Amino acid sequence: MSLIKKIKDYYKKPNSLLFTTPSHAQGNFVIPKAEQILGTEYFKSDFSEIEGFDNLRAPQNTIKSLLKHISEIYQSKASFMLINGSTSGIIAAMLTVLKDNDKVLVARNCHISVYNGLVLTGAVPVWFTPAYDPHWGIYKGVKAADIELYLKHNKDIKALIITSPTYEGIFSNISEISEVCKKHNVILIVDEAHGALLNFGPFKSKPAIQLGADISIQSLHKTAGGINPSALLHISKSSDILPQNVQAALNLINTTSPSYPLMADIEATVNYLYSSKGKNHISSLLKYIKHFKMSLPHGIDAYSDNNDPTKILLKFSAYNADNIAEILNKKFNIEEEYSTEKAMLFITGIGTTSNALKHLLDALKAILNEADISSSLTNSFYLHQIAPNMQFTPRTAHNKPKKLIQKNKSAGQVCGECIIKYPPGIPLLLPGEIIQPAFIPFIEKDEILII
Numbered sequence: 001m002s003l004i005k006k007i008k009d010y011y012k013k014p015n016s017l018l019f020t021t022p023s024h025a026q027g028n029f030v031i032p033k034a035e036q037i038l039g040t041e042y043f044k045s046d047f048s049e050i051e052g053f054d055n056l057r058a059p060q061n062t063i064k065s066l067l068k069h070i071s072e073i074y075q076s077k078a079s080f081m082l083i084n085g086s087t088s089g090i091i092a093a094m095l096t097v098l099k100d101n102d103k104v105l106v107a108r109n110c111h112i113s114v115y116n117g118l119v120l121t122g123a124v125p126v127w128f129t130p131a132y133d134p135h136w137g138i139y140k141g142v143k144a145a146d147i148e149l150y151l152k153h154n155k156d157i158k159a160l161i162i163t164s165p166t167y168e169g170i171f172s173n174i175s176e177i178s179e180v181c182k183k184h185n186v187i188l189i190v191d192e193a194h195g196a197l198l199n200f201g202p203f204k205s206k207p208a209i210q211l212g213a214d215i216s217i218q219s220l221h222k223t224a225g226g227i228n229p230s231a232l233l234h235i236s237k238s239s240d241i242l243p244q245n246v247q248a249a250l251n252l253i254n255t256t257s258p259s260y261p262l263m264a265d266i267e268a269t270v271n272y273l274y275s276s277k278g279k280n281h282i283s284s285l286l287k288y289i290k291h292f293k294m295s296l297p298h299g300i301d302a303y304s305d306n307n308d309p310t311k312i313l314l315k316f317s318a319y320n321a322d323n324i325a326e327i328l329n330k331k332f333n334i335e336e337e338y339s340t341e342k343a344m345l346f347i348t349g350i351g352t353t354s355n356a357l358k359h360l361l362d363a364l365k366a367i368l369n370e371a372d373i374s375s376s377l378t379n380s381f382y383l384h385q386i387a388p389n390m391q392f393t394p395r396t397a398h399n400k401p402k403k404l405i406q407k408n409k410s411a412g413q414v415c416g417e418c419i420i421k422y423p424p425g426i427p428l429l430l431p432g433e434i435i436q437p438a439f440i441p442f443i444e445k446d447e448i449l450i451i
Contacts, residue, residue, distance in 0.1 A: 002066065003053075003066050003267050006052065006053060022047075026047070027041075048260075056254070057247075057250075057254070067081065070266075076235055079234045080250060082232060083254070084254060085221075085230075086229075086231040087116070089217035089233035090113040090189070090191055091120060091249075092233065092246060093246070094159075095249035098121040100122035101123070102123045103123070104125055104161060105151070105160045106126065107128060108139075109167075110191065115430060119394045119395050120395075125394065126154055127390070136168075136313065136343050137340050141172035141173065143172075144179070144180050147160065151180065155184075161189045162177070163193075164208065165307065166194070167194065169310065170305075175211045175212055187214045189214065189217075190213040190217075192218050193218060196232075197282055197310065201279065202283070203309075204307070212236070214241055216234050216236075217232070220269050225272070230269065233246065281350060286309055286310075289309050290309065292312070299318060303315070310347070311347060312346040312348060313343055314344050321340060324344065324364075332363040332366075334359070334363055346360070388429075389436070390434075391432055391433070392431075394430070394431065397430075397451060403416075404448070405448065406447060407443045407447060414435070415433045417431055421444075429443075432451070
């Protein structure tokens with residue numbers, strides 16, 4: 001049964017009254033400033049777990065039927081709607097398969113949510129750093145051969161957590177990595193937050209659970225048109241992980257008052273992506289992007305080595321990309337996802353139009369014709385190249401007493417907080433990590449917590 005239909009059917013009942021939460025009573029009263037932003041229609045779909053609307057914590061009818069429908073579309077053993085983003089899915093996956101003192105192999109470029117999961121599970125991370133591309137300033141994909149070596153030297157590792165595609169869209173060979181994990185009886189969790197369109201278009205990689213991953217997590221809001229922070233968690237049909245254990249883990253961290261508008265949006269988004277219209281939309285998007293990249297003027301390169309084409313990573317042969325980004329923002333009102341001196345990233349998705357890409361292309365061409373662009377290119381140190389030197393496990397570090405000190409006095413101390421920049425949400429320094437002198441210039445605040 002459709003949750004959207006259930007919501008629509010409610011209003012067909014004559015004289016229905018709800019003395020339940022939420023207290024706006026399906027929009028009978030909306031705070032005026034909220035109404036200016038959201039209108040009233042949103043509130044009409046904002047229900048609690050009333051009769052027949054089911055419960056996300058223990059689905060029995062409408063939501064259970066919807067989850068089964070989503071699972072069939074994604075060819076999973078089970079799928080789960082995430083109303084607190086991929087972050088909640090990653091933490092739930094970790095809570096499902098890891099316990100206190102379990103060892104887990106973790107890529108250094110994992111999202112901050114993985115660190116949070118380490119604190120909550122008490123698992124002990126074995127950190128590894130994927131190969132780094134200094135020309136672009138990004139991590140490359142994880143190599144199966146590297147994973148093989150780590151697992152040979154750490155025979156008690158229980159799980160591996162990697163990101164594919166990465167923030168910049170780089171794919172790892174999940175099939176090969178999965179074979180290595182199965183050989184060593186290791187569970188493979190793939191943060192696929194940026195790969196929500198993989199099921200529905202002609203991409204260079206298939207979805208992770210179709211390539212051997214045990215669990216994958218996808219953010220519908222990143223590229224697929226969903227509302228922040230809609231996401232999905234999938235269990236592979238070939239995995240031994242029990243769906244009820246994932247449900248129990250989600251129940252530990254999820255709100256007991258889930259958003260019905262958000263769940264309805266997940267249903268609508270998945271159905272659209274799966275439709276012929278949705279698949280044609282994705283195909284058109286990929287054509288627009290391909291045309292954009294082919295039209296780039298001399299002096300601008302687009303990254304194209306085994307990556308997700310919806311991530312447009314650009315490099316300028318003669319200019320600092322940060323300087324270009326500043327001009328884009330101030331003169332053309334165009335904001336990139338992020339930029340460094342080496343490259344800048346533009347994230348595209350369902351909402352990206354050919355006109356938007358043309359406007360970006362015209363702006364870039366105009367900037368290159370400017371006479372006053374700063375051309376300073378430096379070889380600054382990239383913290384992502386440094387594997388963390390950990391003094392304490394994440395849980396131990398989290399529970400240790402901490403104090404504030406001036407950052408310029410922090411070299412050699414043990415960091416007591418996540419030093420992190422958004423985007424991309426990848427920690428530069430982790431609690432429990434010894435602060436090396438080279439880190440200090442990259443800490444943007446004057447004081448930091450140490451243990």
